[in-house]
Amino acid sequence: MSTQATSIRRSRDVPTLVAAAREGDHRAVARLVSLVENDDPVLPEVAAALAPHTGSAQVIGLTGSPGVGKSTSTNELVRAFRARGQRVGVLAVDPSSPFTGGAILGDRVRMQDHATDSGVYIRSMSSRGHLGGLAAATPQAVRVLEGAGCDVVLIETVGVGQAEVEIASLADTTLVLLAPGMGDAIQAVKAGILEIADVFVVNKADRDGADATYRDIQGMIGLGERGPGEWRPQVVRSVANRAEGIDDVMAAMDKHREWLTRPLPGGAGAHELTRRREARAAAxxxxxxxxxxxxxxxxxxxxxxxxxxxxxxxxxxxxxxxxxxxxxxxxxx
Amino acid sequence: MSTQATSIRRSRDVPTLVAAAREGDHRAVARLVSLVENDDPVLPEVAAALAPHTGSAQVIGLTGSPGVGKSTSTNELVRAFRARGQRVGVLAVDPSSPFTGGAILGDRVRMQDHATDSGVYIRSMSSRGHLGGLAAATPQAVRVLEGAGCDVVLIETVGVGQAEVEIASLADTTLVLLAPGMGDAIQAVKAGILEIADVFVVNKADRDGADATYRDIQGMIGLGERGPGEWRPQVVRSVANRAEGIDDVMAAMDKHREWLTRPLPGGAGAHELTRRREARAAAxxxxxxxxxxxxxxxxxxxxxxxxxxxxxxxxxxxxxxxxxxxxxxxxxx
Structure with a gap:
């Protein structure tokens, strides 16, 4: 490792790190996310330096129970966004491991496909050390990736608990992954996922029970009350490990983005996306x-x-x- | 419904409610838990009235992913504690449903076995309305059940996210339920459950893969570093829907309770249980x-x-x- 690389990995010199990150230096990006994770005293300075370069990236949340195929799906979505020429950041957030550095394991075993693509940043983070918890740390990390020029930031979380709901609320569009046999519709209601999902993806759709899961979710969505102009969650099927159905997932997300940016009646140019982002900033x-x-x-x-x-x-x-x-x-x- | 029953269901008269709860009036207990759930302004008064009657109940946390058999297991554990002549309170906490009254559904579909047993209190709660969240609300609800004379309070949570970890930290002893095929050892590490479990229960132990799950968990526990005198998580098997293995679960919990109350070296009578409860009170x-x-x-x-x-x-x-x-x-x- 060169002296320069070593120094960036340990640096707390904010102007240098932010300048390097903006030029696409992966080590500088990684270092900035580490500073966020550890609630470093220089963080206010980092946030101030990044603020002018933020607010434009598309932020996508992706969650689901362990075993539904989140990593594989993220992998395929990254590929699809890259095919559109977009720069992609992935934040794999582990809200359920406050004690151990579980994120380190995650970094090693996942998404080696994109390891050599300079247009992709992949970073795991846990809440260790950050006093405001992940609800405070995650948006700072999103800002780092935006500052580094990412057009799309995917936030992947494990599980569907309250922490995941909070993190999902940081996204413009939230995907909830399901898999056949992982739980019935009552479990989905219990877990509160109906309220947070903009798009449901029934992954492993080639397995027994996929049709039942699809129907259950459609049924639950049908029971929900929504006013005119409100978003009705989309349900799509995929088999991520064979790269099937990814186009449908992308199309559903595009449709949601159109809905987010439609002009609101009497809103004087404001739209749902602005509303969501202001709520996010308030939190x-x-x-x-x-x-x-x-x-x-x-x-x-x-x-x-x-x-x-x-x-x-x-x-x-x-x-x-x-x-x-x-x-x-x-x-x- | 009698006028008295109606008035208790709506009452905010703290001395009356607390007196009725202490005499075993189920409606008064339910009402007090509702006040906790809704962060009612009378709550400080409730807490002050209950404080002298608290601190002695055994608090047990029970968590696990959807589908591992938590409700069935809780049901059997209630039966086992009742067979010992103990009064049991069950709090089914739903941290993942901050938006809907998911708890209502839970109350109806679960544990009808004990509906007519006056020595059992069963109450679901969600975090709706409570500003301090479930981390603040749950211990108040535990106090209500203690005040009503429960010797044992079982806190059941859905899932294994950070919220569940927080709630597990409210218990003296935490059981983590697993089931074959619900996820491998890596998933267990990811979810942070190794750190919170005092006892692992491999439920549905009659299914394929149960031995593998048992071995995986034993393997993960073996990898953990622990000093002399530290608790080594126990692993037991059960088939809760056939009431099998419940004695083993009880024995493992008893063993943990012995460990909790052993005198600490140089602790002048203090023990781990005191330490845990003080940490809990601080939180x-x-x-x-x-x-x-x-x-x-x-x-x-x-x-x-x-x-x-x-x-x-x-x-x-x-x-x-x-x-x-x-x-x-x-x-x-």
Whole structure:
């Protein structure tokens, strides 16, 4: 490894890193995402440097239970966007592994197909270290990829829990992958995925039960109430590991993008995409602010305020609301 | 329905509700959990009234992907605890459905076996309305069940995402259910479940692949580093829908409870259970405090401060850190 490469991998010199990332240096992009992941003190500076270059990339969320074929599907979607001449960033977000560096394993085993394509950035990230959690960290990482010139950013998450719902809310368009036999329609409702999906993809559509899964999802969508002009989630089938049905997935996403950017009645040029992105920015700003407040709470009285109150709560001597009130008064808010 | 029943179902009279719950009135318990769920303003009063009666119930977390047999297993565990003469509360928490009242469906379709047993309380809850989220709401609901005299509280969650990990951290002992063919060992690592499980239950152990799943999990546990005296996760097999293996699950939980309450070296009577409960109380107090701060942020400048800043962030005119800083200065923290 050259001295320059080593220095970029360790650098916290923001102007140099951002300039290199904007010129397409993969190591600089990786380094910036690491800074995001670790909630580095230079992050506000990174965000300020990137802000003017952000806001135009298409952000796509992709989620689904383990085993439905997310990595294979992402791989094929990357190929399809590349065929359109677009630069693609992939963020594989692992909200369920707050403790270990699970992301490292992910980086190694996935998507080797695109390893030599300079128009593709692939990066895993976990929430380790980021006080605002992934809800705060992920949009910063998206900004890094946008700043590096990506036209499309795919955010892939494992599972369909609340964290995934939050991350899906960061996307312009959210794909939910299903596979036959992975759970019935009631499970889909339980998991809250009907509310977040813009496009359902029944992957492994060559397997037994695919038609039933397709019908179940269509049935659940049919039961949902929606007003005139509201988006009706699309359902498409694919067999990602044979590259089948990817065109249909792309077409459904294109259709959703058209819907997102149609003029709203009386909206004076505003559209749904603007509305979504402003809501996203609000969540992001709030998460950063709450992260900062959380840090202050953690540091109160040399870090002793919270544990001392907690011990009294655990012993049944104080109720948690009274404890929280005392904590906030110490914070002098 | 009697007038008294109706009035309890709607009551916000805390002393009456808490007194009724302590006498075993199921409607009062249900009402108190609803107040928790909706983050009712009387909640601090509820918490204060319950505090002296809390801290002794055994809290068990049970999680796993959709389809592994969580409801059936919970059902059998309730039966086993009842056979020991213990009063049991079940909280079915649905972290992945922040939008719909998914919990309502859950209440109807599950665990009708225990519907007429006065020693069993079963309640679903979602995070709708609770500003601190389920991390704040769930422990309050556990307190309600403790206050109502439950010796054991089972917290069942859907899925294995970050929200489930958070909820699992509320338990003294966490069971993770697996089923053959639901995913391999790599998926288990990805989902972060190795870190949260005290006991693994390979359910549907009569199916093909059960031995492989058992071996995979044992293998993953073997790879983990643990110091002397640390708990090594147990792995047991069950076929919950035939009530097989439930004794083994109970024995593994008993063993973990023994470990939790063993005296710590140099701990002057403290044990792991105390440590866990204090950490839990700290997270709870912090979540309540952050929920209150979040509400204040949302109300700044008549609710306009955050959206105004967010619009500038979405347009690339302001970076999110600068926006958060401005928000906090408005909060005058």
């Amino acid at each position: 992001e700003v709030e998460a950063i602010a709450l992260g900062a407040l959380r840090a202050r709470i953690g540091n109160l009285r040399g870090g002793e305020a919270l544990p001392t109150l907690a011990a009294r709560v655990a012993a049944g001597k104080l109720d948690p609301y009274a404890a929280a009130k005392e904590l906030l008064s110490t914070l002098e808010v | 709870e107090v912090e979540a309540i405090a952050l929920g209150a701060l979040r509400a204040r942020i949302g109300n700044l400048r008549g609710g306009e401060a955050l959206p105004t800043l967010a619009a500038r962030v979405a347009a690339g005119k302001l970076d999110p850190y600068a926006a958060a800083k401005e928000l906090l200065s408005t909060l005058e923290v």
